[in-house]
Amino acid sequence: MPTTPADGPSTPPAPAAPSLIATLPGRAYTDPELFRREQELIFERLWFCAVRGADLARPGAFRTVRVGRESVLITRNRAGALRAFLNICRHRGAQLCTEESGAVRRNLQCPYHAWTYDLDGRLVAAPNLQQMPDLDRTGRGLVAVPVREWLGYAWVCLADEPPSFEDTVIGAAVERLGDVAAIDRYRTETLALGRRIRYDVRANWKLLVENFMECYHCATIHPELTDVLPEFAEGFAAQYYVGHGAEFAAEARGFTVDGSAGFGRLPGIDDGQDRRYYAVTVRPQVFVNLVPDHVILHRMFPLAADRTVVECDWLYLPEVVASGADTGKSVELFHRVNTQDFDACERTQPAMDSRAYRDGGVLVPSEHHIGAFHAWVAACVREGAPGA
Template identity: 50%
Template sequence: MGTITGAPSLVPTLPGRYYTDPAVFDAETRRIFERSWMCVGRADAVSQPGRFLRTEVGGESVLVVRGRDGEVRAFRNLCRHRGARLCTDESGTVGTSIRCVYHAWTYGLDGRLVAAPNMRRMPDLVKEDYGLHRLRAEQWLGYVWVNLDPDAPPLAAQVEPQVAARLSGLDVLDRYGIDRLGAATTIVYDVESNWKSIVENFTECYHCPTIHPELTAALPQFRSGYGSISGGGASLAEHVEGFSLSGKSARPRLPGLLAEDERLFQAIVLRPNAFIILVPDHVAFFRLEPQGPGHTRVVVDWLFDREAMAADDFDPSDAVAILDITNRQDFEACRRCQLGMRSSAYRGVLVPAEHIIGDFHSYYLDALGDAPATSQQPTPADTCEMGAP
């Protein structure tokens, strides 16, 4: 029997109801998703005036539209007359104005009410009072980020400390020129798992030797179970040319990268809903859309240099395959945990290789504030082993 010293190896993770209880998900919606900058989609989905994308941010349907002046604006997807949802398609074009299909109230691309049937018979209608509800929107890394909280600090205040902590500064991200890359492939995964399990899984590599044979073949460091949790990335295996299923590289490294990036795999979580993977010839960008306590939609874009994409022989499939296989392995593991977390006997623990997840839990519990009232029968697992209220 070994000598036990210092901090315990096994520390409790969040109680099961944090992953399964609709009351917790409702609290997360109000206190996290509706107060944070949420990554909602690619800016080039709204490349032209009149192009829109529709998304959910927390409990709200949101419309992102590029105006005639080129500005990208976000609005609640809500007609000011009697509340009809203005756009139901996921993306498309509204033309030169946004017209409600119910009684034809019509808004400019800047959200102002411009026309309504019989408007002359409503001389007291002040058009300025009935524009669309504007939301804060910013663009970064070629993505649109929306915040429902009018008082939240700017996006930079949310993301820059995370980038500094993980990649030791913004210049690493700058080198990859993510905002200039194009999306060659997008895959949407419907994952039967709580969003936090997906963040946790992306944060630790304890599972890598068990479930990721392809990934660990490319990144032997991941066989240790510690991945690159201490930062600095992981090196591609010696026999491997690039991060792809075959191990071959079909493209030169991205313009702007340094020799030191040539054989490096790096990854970052941008709480609450984005992850980025950086490899020499492409970038994978993950966006989480929490749908409910046990359901998360994960949208992954594989981003490449636009010049490389224009080549006749451009083929991203080998690069996509290694991560797609890895994602499916991860999401199946998350799904299995979701099933287990319903058990009244569930009491998860984190091993030392997973203690880094505690940083996420600290952020999460701080953002959540007071523990939400349970909407289920309390179980022994609801007792707060983590210090959560």
């Protein structure tokens, strides 16, 4: 990946030879067996951004999230610490919480035979428990899942031996931005949720990642975005260059659908980050978008080879959200981008089954970095995600 100074790419890289390189074949986006391998060898091995910590405001609040083929239950214990468990009762395997979200007062009780677990997963009660003196309450507790908090989100990992969070998650931001301070300065964990939109996209998760990584399509489908970020119309995404953020148009007053003013600069960012847009892909399922006055974070939940749910959060300073300020024009810009992108992915998905795409397509020079993503996916389904 070419590197340019942080003040921007003035000239596109020289054309590589060959100019066209192959994509994955069509079946990589449709084959249920391959999708199952991706679930097992990618999503169940790497750190997975599951829920926003603030969505679990109090002890006993919970969310259930599909991670690979598993349902994971995330909650807060009485001390307020995040805890994650496989959402499976240790008695005879009933799903413990069937709701996507909710709250319990003290304990989690299985709706089948009423085995009851505390918020640290320990078995604390069961009908006729005194008749089972050999029942190990810790050993028969819920199966714990490692959880880490970063950017204000709970990340979980289903691997027996989780890979280094610093290398695989924070490392992705360092690789893209050049150093960890560049993302830390946005203090995303202190921001408040201004808006969340959930998109149910009828496309394979890899099409969404590829789309996010390139900007060859920006001039065609993102008129509002290229008005604010004119360099995107040249086809080179911010992700093409290490440390580079796409500069706002001179006439744009903010990162909004009509270029009108946003909400003032986040206090921590430096002058070089002002009036710029940065995008980070944290494989396998997170996109982070940094602009001077807010952060947009996408979490993908791949549900089938041809279906991916995306939750997109718009995060602002708490005082902006508390003031009731109208974030409409701010949210609308990336909501349109999302809709335009996901429509393109849905238009592409059916073609993956066509004989025209049996051997795949091609990547043009401004998309060559997607080839590294394809190589990574291929290596993962062959031998498991590296670092896991």
